[in-house]
Amino acid sequence: MSSGSAGGAVAFAALLRWYDEHARDLPWRRPGTSPWAILVSEVMLQQTPVARVLPAWQDWLARWPTPATLAADTAGEAIRAWGRLGYPRRALWLHECATTIVARHGGEVPASLAQLLDLPGVGAYTARAVAAFAYGQRHPVVDTNVRRVVARAVSGVADAGPATTAGDLAAVESLLPAEPALAVRANAALMELGALVCTARAPRCAGCPFTTSCAWRAAGAAAPDGPTRRRQGYAGTDRQVRGILLDALRRASEPVPRARLDVLWADAAQRDRALASLISDGLVHEVAAGRYSLPGA
Ligand code: SF4
Numbered sequence: 001m002s003s004g005s006a007g008g009a010v011a012f013a014a015l016l017r018w019y020d021e022h023a024r025d026l027p028w029r030r031p032g033t034s035p036w037a038i039l040v041s042e043v044m045l046q047q048t049p050v051a052r053v054l055p056a057w058q059d060w061l062a063r064w065p066t067p068a069t070l071a072a073d074t075a076g077e078a079i080r081a082w083g084r085l086g087y088p089r090r091a092l093w094l095h096e097c098a099t100t101i102v103a104r105h106g107g108e109v110p111a112s113l114a115q116l117l118d119l120p121g122v123g124a125y126t127a128r129a130v131a132a133f134a135y136g137q138r139h140p141v142v143d144t145n146v147r148r149v150v151a152r153a154v155s156g157v158a159d160a161g162p163a164t165t166a167g168d169l170a171a172v173e174s175l176l177p178a179e180p181a182l183a184v185r186a187n188a189a190l191m192e193l194g195a196l197v198c199t200a201r202a203p204r205c206a207g208c209p210f211t212t213s214c215a216w217r218a219a220g221a222a223a224p225d226g227p228t229r230r231r232q233g234y235a236g237t238d239r240q241v242r243g244i245l246l247d248a249l250r251r252a253s254e255p256v257p258r259a260r261l262d263v264l265w266a267d268a269a270q271r272d273r274a275l276a277s278l279i280s281d282g283l284v285h286e287v288a289a290g291r292y293s294l295p296g297a
Contacts, residue, residue, distance in 0.1 A: 011153075012177060012186060014209035019189035022196065026050065028057065028133075029188070035109035035134035036101075037061050042129045043094055043121070047087050056085050068107045070098035074296025079283055080250045088246060089281055092295075093121025111135040124165050132187055138180040140172035141187040145194025149210075150175065152198060156215030158222065241265050241274035249284060255291035 027033070028041035040060055044053045060081060064070035070078065075095040082091035097119045101109055109130065110116055116127035128139040147160035147168055154175065160168075172190075176183040197208050205211050205221070216222075234240055244264050249256055265271045275292070278284040285295050 011210055011213045012182075015189045015193065016182070016185055018209040019185065019192055023188070023192050024050070024196075027054070033134075034065075035111075035130060036065075036067055038134040039097070039109055039122075039126070039130050040094060042126045042133075043090050043097075044085060046090065046126070048085050052085060056081075056083060064098070066107060067098035067101040067109065070095060071102045074294075075282075076294030076297040079246070079294050083250075084243070084247070086243075088283055090121070092282055096120035097122065109134065111137070113137070113139065124169065128169075132184045136180055136184055138176065138178075138183040139187075140169045140176060141191065142168045142172050143191060143194075145198075146172060146187070146190045148200060149190050149194045149198045152203070152216035153210045153214045156219045158216060238270060238274050238277070241267075241270055242278055245271070245274055246278060246283060249292060249294050252293070255287045255293040255297075258290040258292070261292065 023029070026041075028038055037057075041053065041057055044057055044060075063081065064073065073095075075092055078091040078095040079088055082088050085091075100119055101107060104110075105115070110119075111131065111134075113127055113131050116122055116130055117124070119127075122130075125141065125143055128141045131137040132139050132141050144160075147163065150172060151157050151160035154171075172187075176186050193208070193210075197204050203221075205214065205217050208214065211217065245261055248261060248264060261275065262268070262271065265274075275284065279286060282295060284292050285297075287293050287297075
C-alpha cells in the first residue's frame with residue numbers, strides 16, 4: 001500500500017474510488033462544515049457510535065454554533081446537553097476548549113497543529129483530524145480503525161498491537177499521498193474502510209480495495225495469536241453509578257441534597273466512590289454542605 005510505488009499508487013487509487021462509492025454521507029463530512037463543527041464531531045465520535053452521535057451533534061451545533069456561544073454558557077449546561085453519550089468529561093473538555101479558543105484565538109478554531117494540540121482535551125488524534133478535515137492539511141490521522149487496516153494491509157498482521165503514538169503516526173505518514181488534498185481523502189478513506197470493511201472480527205476482504213495487495217490476506221489471513229478481547233461490561237461498574245448520579249443532577253433545576261442521591265444506588269461505598277470521582281473530574285460541584293449540582297448551575 002506504499003504511496004511511493006506504482007503498485008501502491010494503484011492501491012490508493014482503488015481505495016479512493018471505493019471511498020467515493022461507499023463512504024457514508026455524514027453531515028460533518030459535507031463541504032462548508034465549520035472547523036468548530038468538525039472538532040465537536042471528532043470529540044463526540046471518540047468512544048461513541050455514529051448513530052448515537054448524529055442527533056447529539058446536530059442538537060449541540062444548533063445550540064452552540066460557535067466556540068463563543070458555548071463559552072458564554074456554563075460548563076454545567078454542556079454536561080447537561082451531553083445527555084447519555086457517555087464519557088461526559090468530553091463535554092467539560094469541549095467547554096474548556098471553547099473558552100480557550102475565545103481567549104487565545106479570537107473565537108476561531110486554530111489551524112496550526114501545535115495550537116490545536118495545546119487546546120484542553122485535544123490529543124494527537126483529534127488535533128490532526130481537525131487540521132486535516134477542517135483545514136485540508138497533510139497529517140496522518142490515526143484511530144483504531146486506521147491502525148488495524150495498516151497492520152493488515154501493510155504489515156501482514158491481524159492486530160496492530162499496543163498503540164505507540166509516534167510509531168503509528170510515522171507509519172501512516174509514510175504511506176499517505178504527497179498531495180495534501182489526496183492525503184486528507186486517503187485518511188478519511190482508511191478510517192471508513194476500517195469501520196465498514198476491515199473490521200476487527202469479520203473483515204470482508206472480497207469487497208476491499210486492497211484485496212489483491214493486502215499483506216495479511218496474501219499471508220493466508222492467519223487469525224490473531226492472542227486471546228479475543230472481551231468487551232468490558234457496564235452493569236454494576238463505577239461507570240454505571242457515575243452515570244446514574246450525573247443523570248439525576250442533569251434533570252435537577254436546583255442543587256440536589258445528598259439524601260436524594262443516596263437512594264439511587266444501594267452500595268454506599270461504590271456510591272461514595274462514584275460521587276467523589278465525579279467531583280474530582282470537575283463534573284459535579286458541592287455547592288453547599290451535602291448539596292450537589294453541575295458546575296456553574
Ligand atoms: S483485504 Fe481484508 S484484511 Fe486486507 S485490508 Fe482489506 S479487509 Fe482488511
